[in-house]
Amino acid sequence: MSRTFLGMPGIPHGTGNLGGEEPFPRSAARHLADHQMRANLANATGTIRAKRASVVSELPDWEELRESGRAVKEATMARLDEHLVELERRVTERGGTVHWARDAAEANRIVTDLVRATGAEEVVKVKSMATQEIGLNEALEEAGVTAWETDLAELIVQLGDDRPSHILVPAIHRNRTEIRRIFLETMPGVDPDLTDDPRQLAMAARAYLRERFLRAKVAISGANFAVAETGTLAVVESEGNGRMCLTLPDTLITVMGIEKTVPTWRDLEVFLQTLPRSSTGERMNPYTSTWTGVTPGDGPGEFHLVLLDNGRTAALADPTGRQALHCIRCSACLNVCPVYERTGGHAYGSVYPGPIGAVLSPQLTGVEANPSLPYASTLCGACYEVCPVAIDIPSILVDLRGRQVESDRRPSAERIAFGAVARVMSPPRLWRSAQRLTRLGRLLARGRATLPAALPPPLSKWTRTRDLPTPPSETFTRRWARDHGDRT
Amino acid sequence: MSAREEILARIRAANGAAQATETEVPRAYRRSDGRPPGHPELLDLLEDRLVDYRAAVHRCGPEEVAATVEGVLTEALGPDRAEVLAAPGLPGTWTPSGAGRDDGRPAVRLSECGAAVTGTAVAIAQTGTLVLDAGAVCGRRALSLLPDVCVCVVRADQVVGGVPEALERLDPLAPLTFVSGPSATSDIELERVEGVHGPRTLHVVLVASA
Numbered sequence: 139m140s141r142t143f144l145g146m147p148g149i150p151h152g153t154g155n156l157g158g159e160e161p162f163p164r165s166a167a168r169h170l171a172d173h174q175m176r177a178n179l180a181n182a183t184g185t186i187r188a189k190r191a192s193v194v195s196e197l198p199d200w201e202e203l204r205e206s207g208r209a210v211k212e213a214t215m216a217r218l219d220e221h222l223v224e225l226e227r228r229v230t231e232r233g234g235t236v237h238w239a240r241d242a243a244e245a246n247r248i249v250t251d252l253v254r255a256t257g258a259e260e261v262v263k264v265k266s267m268a269t270q271e272i273g274l275n276e277a278l279e280e281a282g283v284t285a286w287e288t289d290l291a292e293l294i295v296q297l298g299d300d301r302p303s304h305i306l307v308p309a310i311h312r313n314r315t316e317i318r319r320i321f322l323e324t325m326p327g328v329d330p331d332l333t334d335d336p337r338q339l340a341m342a343a344r345a346y347l348r349e350r351f352l353r354a355k356v357a358i359s360g361a362n363f364a365v366a367e368t369g370t371l372a373v374v375e376s377e378g379n380g381r382m383c384l385t386l387p388d389t390l391i392t393v394m395g396i397e398k399t400v401p402t403w404r405d406l407e408v409f410l411q412t413l414p415r416s417s418t419g420e421r422m423n424p425y426t427s428t429w430t431g432v433t434p435g436d437g438p439g440e441f442h443l444v445l446l447d448n449g450r451t452a453a454l455a456d457p458t459g460r461q462a463l464h465c466i467r468c469s470a471c472l473n474v475c476p477v478y479e480r481t482g483g484h485a486y487g488s489v490y491p492g493p494i495g496a497v498l499s500p501q502l503t504g505v506e507a508n509p510s511l512p513y514a515s516t517l518c519g520a521c522y523e524v525c526p527v528a529i530d531i532p533s534i535l536v537d538l539r540g541r542q543v544e545s546d547r548r549p550s551a552e553r554i555a556f557g558a559v560a561r562v563m564s565p566p567r568l569w570r571s572a573q574r575l576t577r578l579g580r581l582l583a584r585g586r587a588t589l590p591a592a593l594p595p596p597l598s599k600w601t602r603t604r605d606l607p608t609p610p611s612e613t614f615t616r617r618w619a620r621d622h623g624d625r626t
Numbered sequence: 627m628s629a630r631e632e633i634l635a636r637i638r639a640a641n642g643a644a645q646a647t648e649t650e651v652p653r654a655y656r657r658s659d660g661r662p663p664g665h666p667e668l669l670d671l672l673e674d675r676l677v678d679y680r681a682a683v684h685r686c687g688p689e690e691v692a693a694t695v696e697g698v699l700t701e702a703l704g705p706d707r708a709e710v711l712a713a714p715g716l717p718g719t720w721t722p723s724g725a726g727r728d729d730g731r732p733a734v735r736l737s738e739c740g741a742a743v744t745g746t747a748v749a750i751a752q753t754g755t756l757v758l759d760a761g762a763v764c765g766r767r768a769l770s771l772l773p774d775v776c777v778c779v780v781r782a783d784q785v786v787g788g789v790p791e792a793l794e795r796l797d798p799l800a801p802l803t804f805v806s807g808p809s810a811t812s813d814i815e816l817e818r819v820e821g822v823h824g825p826r827t828l829h830v831v832l833v834a835s836a
């Protein structure tokens with residue numbers, strides 16, 4: 139890999155809520171100071187981690203499922219154009235209408251026009267990352283349409299005029315006392331004696347939203363999967379708000395990233411096993427709905443599917459980074475990430491936080507627009523271990539860092555270091571002489587376990603915050619050659 | 627160029643640039659549980675999983691279904707209970723006296739009913755899942771969604787081991803609902819609360835083979 143990948147001419151990047159205004163280190167430092175949030179997060183991620191580990195260990199064929207999931211996604215991407223055309227054909231055959239959106243603005247325009255055509259002034263929404271990514275609620279608001287989020291956590295976020303901080307549990311940063319306060323302040327007609335018991339809070343949300351479900355004419359959803367061979371869409375959820383949205387209104391509009399496609403019905407047998415166990419740590423989530431076009435007498439009479447690119451094809455052109463498109467948004471990598479656990483989701487600035495966000499967001503926007511996110515990781519590898527589709531997040535991060543360094547013209551310690559690593563790792567002879575150079579490091583360390591904190595500038599920028607282990611007296615390749623009598 | 631043509635062209639260019647090649651998909655995972663549908667161990671496993679989700683499970687013989695459903699409804703709704711609606715094609719021998727048939731009424735009125743009684747298309751023991759297929763025996767999707775109590779009747783021979791065996795028995799073109807326990811949320815400090823928007827109570831009547 140002597141040349142880093144800097145994007146494909148002619149394939150534009152995505153836009154929308156994919157990056158923050160300030161670089162990750164600065165926002166992370168700010169969020170680290172929020173002790174309430176850190177306590178909530180540590181508690182929540184710890185609980186989910188334990189539940190996940192227990193239900194995953196129940197399946198003797200977990201690794202096989204993981205490998206199949208990875209392979210299905212890889213195979214899908216290799217012929218994504220054909221699968222999308224097939225999906226479109228099947229959905230259309232069954233009475234649905236398919237729309238294509240190059241970017242966020244086009245998707246927002248399509249959905250807004252569709253809603254306007256129905257005459258509705260409000261829509262109910264089931265949690266969808268894609269619509270958050272494109273900022274659909276804001277676009278609808280500008281057009282005079284109110285969007286009601288119906289997922290409990292999304293509702294908490296919306297009523298609290300806040301932003302989601304976790305893919306799956308968007309209000310993970312709020313505790314029960316804060317939620318009670320938000321409900322009392324913002325929910326019309328709420329019982330003033332509401333306590334902070336989660337059951338009571340959930341029942342308040344049930345009463346508040348039931349009315350809206352029953353009167354809604356239009357619903358907007360995302361999709362977890364779309365089966366090309368049958369035209370079937372799937373939404374995986376817990377509360378039943380998804381079922382309400384998919385079943386009750388006259389018109390259903392589904393906005394879906396093109397990468398959510400799977401070729402066959404049978405492929406779902408893999409993901410319906412790995413997704414719930416990885417995300418909520420349940421054997422199966424309470425409700426999964428699947429539907430194909432329109433079914434007379436049952437559910438919406440009108441169905442629109444909006445297929446969204448918004449930078450996905452740009453990511454697809456990257457030989458390493460395209461893996462990020464395999465993500466099934468289970469959020470397991472967030473829950474194991476030591477960086478996420480401490481900074482929380484808001485620090486990432488994008489709707490996709492955590493390890494997957496650190497690779498996906500810069501791929502969608504181009505790394506120039508998100509230069510600090512590839513550094514939001516310690517490269518510990520825990521995210522890769524838990525990922526149900528085996529995305530090698532650490533490798534993509536390293537690759538993105540190299541690319542970020544390359545795209546940035548100003549010289550910096552990282553630029554010099556990563557540029558040098560990339561050049562040196564390719565030809566084996568150079569790599570070996572570089573390894574010999576590390577002996578110099580041993581001299582500097584003078585027998586201690588780590589190198590002195592202060593290397594001369596510009597390298598001091600790196601060592602100020604990191605302990606660099608003293609290089610070993612012998613490289614691995616040399617030792618291997620000695621122990622095995624092999625020549626390298 | 628239309629958005630459709632442009633996106634398809636971008637995909638082809640991207641795949642060309644990344645030199646993507648289609649690979650074989652290995653399927654070394656378990657595709658069958660090994661135990662035939664309705665095996666006594668599968669019934670026990672299904673019950674165990676459902677109870678774990680805090681659904682109530684009632685076992686009965688093929689002759690006792692209507693009486694069992696009746697008992698469940700009396701317990702769940704009390705003596706002067708709100709209207710109970712059964713799926714249009716629910717077998718007569720499963721339908722308690724006094725239950726009406728779903729007549730396709732609007733959602734607002736369906737929401738006022740006390741309970742719904744439906745059949746099931748297939749049940750998955752390993753995950754504690756019932757799948758409803760919106761046919762006459764299961765009823766339209768709103769029926770098992772809006773009333774606060776849902777009673778699902780499952781025949782022993784409909785209980786399979788794992789997810790792959792269930793999917794191959796289902797018609798993907800039908801609107802399917804996979805139900806694993808009552809609706810639930812863990813959005814508040816990850817504490818599980820049953821019954822948010824869907825039915826707050828799920829009763830499963832598991833019918834032994836004749």
Ligand code: SF4
Pocket residue numbers: 416464465466467468469470471472494521524525526527528529
């Ligand atoms: S990258 Fe893997 S672990 Fe992370 S959310 Fe996506 S599928 Fe889950």
